[in-house]
Amino acid sequence: MTAIDRTPADLLRSALAADPARPLVTFYDDATGERVELSVATFANWVAKTANLLQGELGAEPGERVALLLPAHWQTAVWLLACSSVGVVAQVGGDAGDADHVVAGPGQFEAGLACSGERVALSLAPLGRRFAQVPGGYVDYAVEVPGQGDVFRAYGPVDPESAALVVAGAEFSGGGVVERARGDAGALGLAGPGGRVLSGLSYDTWEGLSAGLYAALAAGGSVVLCRNLDLLGEDALAKRIESERVTSTAR
Template structure:
């Protein structure tokens, strides 16, 4: 079973229509809410893109140069659906996923599997003027199906995050959820960035492992966080 299935399957079985990820960007005023089913559909579309167009398969290495964002959650879970290992260094990766601001960094790594660029645009607009060979995520992902069936089972001992097997990552996420006091009834307000492994585990994976709901805020306006906490009926903070 892939890390994605370990994290998402219990949520989909228990509360498929409940909000799973609510994303705010205080710099733009964006707010988007995804149920568990909608999240799973995005993950499947992205996984199909990564496998069919980028040849991501078990044992492949993917670097993710993206901020904490609902689309970042989707592509991380998509990579794990394919059995890939998420690594921190683009120079060690076969494929790099990046935003427009880190495109030069991704290209400099010269990954053998290429580069996928994400605009992270709220309306699904792509990135104009991309170099030849760079895949525009917003344009291509919509062409792929919203169900993903791996060609072969993903071994539980396959590396998933910086060398850690998927089973160990899942166990660590569950342990962190317990340490943070998270349960399936929680709605968690977070401003954590996911660039460090520890923040990715606490800020995303532990929330999913608990079966909780995440309210992720980018470019957070500290003066508006308390109101968000109340409006979104949050019960925990990160």
């Protein structure tokens, strides 16, 4: 994080310049046993590819709305930063009929068909597996994203004062996301680099998005993002907190 970071995408660029090898997002799904660890560099590469898909193949333009019908997941985090990179509004949940494009996961494909624009389906399966049969009306993210470029360049500068995020009915600019995330970092034990927060919160509130992504990014820390954490016993959770060197929790 630097003083000139004014959008979430800026925060990621600064993290990449500072220490590309450090962990940024470690994801667990306690329903499947999946564990994925993404360094800053690996995460940024996924973001670049996804932003290229969004801007190029899907034709998304700054100011358009992309409905993210997705749970708290490392691929959702990638899409949030890709939207920031392009300058489109990440609309977490909500009515897909109000969006220009939709990105949906299992259980949300029917709802996503309300969007008349481009639709992308994510299997959210371990190892990012492709669909055996792609849901009707969608393209498969796992098929489309690998061939995208590893470097992203927006067609124009992203305005930090423009809308960037809608969650739980509240709208935030890119600069507003950065400012709020910086304010949350201290309360989450992420006052400086090296802080590591474990979050079991969903992504359907600001608090979940901040604890599960934005605050760690703003503070130069990292997040252990846990899906289906309620399936993990307290003893197993204590072991995870110790093994992952967690400094604080949000659940």
